Amino acid sequence: xxxxxxxxxxxxxxxxxxxxxxxxxxxxxxxxxxxxxxxxxxxxxxxxxxxxxxxxxxxxxxxxxxxxxxxxxxxxxxxxxxxxxxxxxxxxxxxxxxxxxxxxxxxxxxxxxxxxxxxxxxxxxxxxxxxxxxxxxxxxxxxxxxxxxxxxxxxxxxxxxxxxxxxxxxxxxxxxxxxxxxxxxxxxxxxxxxxxxxxxxxxxxxxxxxxxxxxxxxxxxxxxxxxxxxxxxxxxxxxxxxxxxxxxxxxxxxxxxxxxxxxxxxxxxxxxxxxxxxxxxx
Ligand code: AMP
Numbered sequence: 499x500x501x502x503x504x505x506x507x508x509x510x511x512x513x514x515x516x517x518x519x520x521x522x523x524x525x526x527x528x529x530x531x532x533x534x535x536x537x538x539x540x541x542x543x544x545x546x547x548x549x550x551x552x553x554x555x556x557x558x559x560x561x562x563x564x565x566x567x568x569x570x571x572x573x574x575x576x577x578x579x580x581x582x583x584x585x586x587x588x589x590x591x592x593x594x595x596x597x598x599x600x601x602x603x604x605x606x607x608x609x610x611x612x613x614x615x616x617x618x619x620x621x622x623x624x625x626x627x628x629x630x631x632x633x634x635x636x637x638x639x640x641x642x643x644x645x646x647x648x649x650x651x652x653x654x655x656x657x658x659x660x661x662x663x664x665x666x667x668x669x670x671x672x673x674x675x676x677x678x679x680x681x682x683x684x685x686x687x688x689x690x691x692x693x694x695x696x697x698x699x700x701x702x703x704x705x706x707x708x709x710x711x712x713x714x715x716x717x718x719x720x721x722x723x724x725x726x727x728x729x730x731x732x733x734x735x736x737x738x739x740x741x742x743x744x745x746x747x748x749x750x751x752x753x754x755x756x757x758x759x760x761x762x763x764x765x766x767x768x769x770x771x772x773x774x775x776x777x778x779x780x
Contacts, residue, residue, distance in 0.1 A: 499581045501588050505595050505638050508587070512550075512639060520547040524641035524668075526632060529553040530570040530686035531579050534676040538645040539583045541673050546643055550587040551580055552635060557593065557601055559627030565772070570689045589639070596634055603630060609659055615748055616763055617652045617774070620738040625656045632657055636668060644668050649675040649683050651763060651776040652748060675775070677703065683775045694733075695769035701732030702764050706777035709742065709762040713779050718742045718752045729766050738765035738772070745778055 502508040515522060523542030527535050535551075542549040553576055560566035573590075580588055593601075607629040612618060618625055636644070644661075646654050654672050661668055676684050681703035682696065691699060705725045712721055725740045742751050745759035754760065760779040765772060 499577075499585055499588060501577070501590060503590050503592065503595070505591065508550075508589055509638055511587070515548055516640070521642040522546060522639065523549045523643045523645060524635070524639045525549065525551040525585075525645045526635055527551060527553055528555045528569065528686065529576050530572050530689060531576040532676075532684045532686065532688075534647055534649060534684040536579060536583045537676050538647060538673050539580065539585050541671060542643065542645050543584055545671065546641075548586045549584070550589060550639060550641070551585050552589040552591070552639075554589075554591055554596060554631065554635075556596075556627060556631040558597070558603060558630050559624050561621045561623050561627075568690060570686055572689075589635075596631060603627070605630065605633075607633075607660060607663060609656055612652065612656055612659060612748065615652075616739055616741060616743075617765070620765060625653070628653060628656060629660050632660060633664065636661075636664065636666065640666070641668050643671050645671050645673055647675060648672050649685070649775065651761060655748065681707070683773075685773065687771050687773060690771045691769050695771070698733040699768045699773055701729055701734060702766060702773060702775045704732075705729060705740070705764060706762050706775060710777060710779045713742070713754065713760065714756075718750075718754070725764070729764075734766040734768050735770075736767045738767075740764050740766075742779070745780070 523546030525538040525542055539549055555569050557566055609625055613625050658670055680700045682700045705728055709721055722740045726737050729737050741763045743761055744751055745761040761776055762779055763776040765774045
């Protein structure tokens with residue numbers, strides 16, 4: 499596994515791979531790696547000739563400075579896991595390598611409706627920050643395939659839009675969410691949960707299953723209210739949202755026509771940690 503810290507070194511290396519017509523697979527991450535990230539690496543290995551992962555905790559996507567300050571960093575273990583997974587290249591840039599012009603956001607992305615709902619609504623500026631970094635990483639890596647996790651459902655839609663805005667030929671590949679045996683979605687943020695909190699956090703997964711099983715029995719409004727109550731009872735301190743939406747557009751679906759593909763999405767706080775998860779209901 500080759501480690502790159504400088505953009506120019508990586509670009510030069512990848513230009514040679516591209517000239518040899520090798521398919522490049524890219525897995526962007528913020529580190530604190532777990533089996534969810536490694537699933538993305540495995541998908542890339544199966545579908546491309548060369549797999550590159552990046553580790554960069556992107557300051558511009560944190561709307562809450564505390565969240566950024568507390569974001570877990572486990573670099574040694576990350577590199578070991580990537581090497582064991584057979585990742586070929588790792589890009590580990592410093593902040594000034596990605597933002598040589600400083601952290602003030604200069605460019606904005608027209609994300610439309612997507613930025614006004616769910617994560618966009620509760621984390622203002624978050625998706626602009628995500629686009630800032632992914633825009634730059636896509637310029638540097640110019641991957642044939644980009645691997646993202648379904649765990650961040652709305653983020654996948656945002657990056658699909660970014661690829662469209664950039665007019666590049668990179669293909670987006672979305673990898674299903676990897677879960678603990680309990681059902682809890684793996685997340686770097688789980689490292690910040692207490693043991694009790696981690697047990698209780700499975701309430702999000704159970705709520706998603708409940709929504710899936712009952713989507714035809716009760717109106718969406720009632721289901722959502724019930725789940726909000728259940729989450730508070732399970733020990734969550736706050737829910738940002740419980741939503742049932744059109745899986746293609748994220749428009750809320752209050753009355754299901756029996757045909758529209760549905761996704762349920764939840765964001766809730768446990769032990770002061772904000773957790774998100776989602777599940778396709780149809
Ligand atoms: P992050 O390091 O949290 O920015 O995540 C990097 C990538 O890994 C994103 O595309 C995430 O959607 C994906 N990812 C995070 N958790 C999981 C999971 N449990 N299963 C599958 N992919 C995941």
